[in-house]
Amino acid sequence: MTLLDDFLIRAALAGIGVALAAAPLGCFVVWRRMAYFGDATAHASILGVALALSFDVSVFAGVLATALAMATTVSALAGRGYAMDTLLGVLAHSSLAFGLVAVSFLQGVRIDLMAYLFGDILAVGRADLAVIWGGAVLVLALLWWRWSALLTATLNPDLAHAAGIDPRREQMVLTIALALVVAVAIKVVGVLLIAAMLLIPAAAARPFAATPERMAAIAALLGMLAAVGGLQLAFALDTPAGPSIVCLAAALFAASSLAGLLLQRRRG
């Protein structure tokens, strides 16, 4: 495929893949108020990068493992003395700090830390593309399969129990999906901005959606728009690609909030 030889095409496809998986998951993050949870999982993944490099395994595997470990630790510790946000703050920032320190110990490997903190979408190769799309499809399939149960558990845990759904299992599904998205998105937007790709398109979609499904679909569209448009912006203005994508997403959010206000006023 000659099309994939162009680094810009590869970058755009990578961005679209991440946006597709992040948007519907991001809706759950918004609905369940897990924004900080997503942030913590993402921050922890820098530790995964350091571990992967020192044990010479793929960065994807290292990040996936750390993100999963982080998310399950948080789930297990929740409700045992500390408030969730305190717990997340402690774990997120300490794992980021430990990760940064661990990276500095790595000898012989000189890694571009910036590439992991802010992403390096223009350096996405064919293999990365396969990992990104594989992960994205997996996340989408997981959400598709559990969609009704996830929504019910999000509404109310007891309602889920009464319908024979175990809310803790659904929480686990979301945790796994979150770890996958983090592992897949690290190359595209980096650990510091992954939460933005989850939250901003979903939040921007809210004013235009009457059902959860429509909100997820609109979020996916906005996310893809931000990814492709942000890349073009970065190319035209010579700005860093990952942050440019998030900047455009933020602009879309601002515009949608404004439109939402106007819509509300017209409805009275």
Added chain:
Amino acid sequence: MTSLITLDGLTVAHGGNTVLSGVSLSIAPGEIVTVVGPNGSGKSTLLRSVIGAQKPSRGTVTRAPGLRIGYVPQKLHIDPTLPLTVRRFLSLPERVSDARAAEALQQAGAGDLAARQMSSLSGGQFQRVLLARALLCNPQLLILDEATQGLDQPGSAAFYQRIEKVRQELGCAVLMVSHELHVVMAASDRVICLNGHVCCEGAPEHVASAPEYRALFGTGTQGALALYRHEHNHSHDHDCKHDHHHEAAE
């Protein structure tokens, strides 16, 4: 007649704190059972055990095979970021046909609400939609956890009348928890007075005059309930003009 659900010596402890101890009861098809009790008496824990959300520390909960339970939760906070129409809400977790959804809404007295957003409903409308959702599975047992919290007195009275009507139409048993004794007791076949254990149980008139019940509610809630109970147990020889519809049952 086999019972729908049987609790045998149910004991539930949260972190060393025993909430329920040795609760045994069973619910027969078609009967309305009301659980009353002060705050912290384990009423909600009891219901959560019945629906399977709470694991017993000791004892057993036995459901009739294939028992269909309709559950109306105490409160349901829907995050404003979650867009959800009433119609979509009814299709959670299992999709239902438009006809079935319309029928359940009609039964619950919420026939005109299908297209509304859940977040735009008033308290009473919200409760009726929750009831409609619970009716979708054509339940053999309808469970209501303080379903009228936040409704005013006429609102909750109307809601309980609706429950009785639903029971007549569907023939389902009803298990509910309530604070509003005066409204609920008249509509119940059986009242269970709970305070960590079953204090007393039986027909409403029996429970209302039981010393255990008086001990719990007579002093604990000051005037309102004592006054109410007095109404129930009024002597027949003094001169009252107002209507006592309970007399027929006594």
